[in-house]
Amino acid sequence: MVGSGSIQIWQMALILAFSQVFVTFEEPSRQVFQRHLVGRSALGGAIALETGLFNVSRVLGPAVAGISLSLLGQASPFAINGCSFLAALAILSFLRTPHNNEADVEPGEAEREGEIGILAGFQYVWNDRRVLRIFLLLAFFGVAGLGYTALIPAYAQKILGSSAGGYSALQVGGGIGSTVGAFVVASMAASKRRDLLVSGGMLLSGVSLALAGVAPGLIGKGAGLPVAVALMFLNGMGTIVVFATAQTLIQAAVPDAIRGRISGLWMIVFSASTPIGSLASGILAQPLGVVPIMAASGLVCVVAAGVVLVTGALIPSKQEMRDGAV
Numbered sequence: 001m002v003g004s005g006s007i008q009i010w011q012m013a014l015i016l017a018f019s020q021v022f023v024t025f026e027e028p029s030r031q032v033f034q035r036h037l038v039g040r041s042a043l044g045g046a047i048a049l050e051t052g053l054f055n056v057s058r059v060l061g062p063a064v065a066g067i068s069l070s071l072l073g074q075a076s077p078f079a080i081n082g083c084s085f086l087a088a089l090a091i092l093s094f095l096r097t098p099h100n101n102e103a104d105v106e107p108g109e110a111e112r113e114g115e116i117g118i119l120a121g122f123q124y125v126w127n128d129r130r131v132l133r134i135f136l137l138l139a140f141f142g143v144a145g146l147g148y149t150a151l152i153p154a155y156a157q158k159i160l161g162s163s164a165g166g167y168s169a170l171q172v173g174g175g176i177g178s179t180v181g182a183f184v185v186a187s188m189a190a191s192k193r194r195d196l197l198v199s200g201g202m203l204l205s206g207v208s209l210a211l212a213g214v215a216p217g218l219i220g221k222g223a224g225l226p227v228a229v230a231l232m233f234l235n236g237m238g239t240i241v242v243f244a245t246a247q248t249l250i251q252a253a254v255p256d257a258i259r260g261r262i263s264g265l266w267m268i269v270f271s272a273s274t275p276i277g278s279l280a281s282g283i284l285a286q287p288l289g290v291v292p293i294m295a296a297s298g299l300v301c302v303v304a305a306g307v308v309l310v311t312g313a314l315i316p317s318k319q320e321m322r323d324g325a326v
Contacts, residue, residue, distance in 0.1 A: 023267070037095065047248050049186050121261030124254060131253055133313050134246050135265070137198070137304075139273045141242055145205055145301045147277025151290050159216050159290055160224050173229035177236030184237070185244045194245050195314035201241030202305035208234035210298025213291045243270075249314070 038046045065077040125132050156167040181201070188197065212231040216224030247266065254262045285293045308314060 020271075047185075047244055047251065049182065120258040121265045124258055124262065125265060128253065130314065131250060131262075134249055135269055137308065137314070138243070138246055138266075139269050140304060141202060141301065142270065142273025143277035143280065144297055144304070145202070145209070145239065145242075145277075146274045147279075147281035148209060148294050148297050149274065150278035150282050151285055151294060154285070154290050155212075155228075155294065160228055162225055166225050169225065169229050170232050173232040174236035177233035177238075178240040180233075181237035181240035182244055185241055185248075194249055195308070195312070197245040198242055198249075198314055199305045199309040201238040201245065202301050202308070203238070205235050205238030205242065206298040206301030206303075206305060208232070208238065208298070209301065210295045213294030213298065217291065 061081075064080070068076040068080055125135055152170055153167055156162045156170055160166055162169075185197065188194075208231045212228050212235065215227050215231065250262060250266065251259070281293050281297070
């Protein structure tokens, strides 16, 4: 459709809507499959490595798309992206799961799944206060900590005085930082206090975001871009530490019988919180400006990290630590 020149905005919107519907099926299924593929003990490292590879593709993808766009035309990035799914399907056809469903399911778990039915995910999250706190923290962080992403184009142009190249540099810096953060989480998969990783990641993300907001005004636009890219690197690193670690905490805590439902709720929180934050940031930035919103968002995340650390809201109970849900 792009190659023929007949594509229209409403058609693109419809295609994107359908793709997101498929993602809501794919993501929970992949989380459940991942659990059976590697087992509970290696789950934390697997989630972090998956996140790292995702962010590698986030950095390389736009670069490949830009090259193909300039050499082969507008339709080529869509064609190449579509063909890339064939490789993923081929790999999936060869995968086998040594950790089958029965191996790790606790006695009576399947019966409990049938009893609570389709509301299993909601019931479990509501009844497990620690998991509920993780979900609420993720929702908060998605709104307050990631809403700034809608402001990055205006930040690059108006605050840094940069062109599209500066915007791309900020995106690449954040993507590389996210990749590094994911591998940091993977290297600390054996940690017994992952709650500290969540607090530390949120603190790093908040501080770097607040500094990114005020730094250009302090050191000037000319020198501001390299500093902003470095701060976006740290921000991306902290953000992925938060999300990858929190996702590991949730996956390690929930029973296998309702893992798919919990992953579905994760997708709802992850997919809804950032757009809400982006909308709020855009609305507030019009009267207040980009810099105050970025700085305030960062400071709010710093305060939240301190509250989580001081209150111990994510610290597992002794029983959870014995069960490995850390």
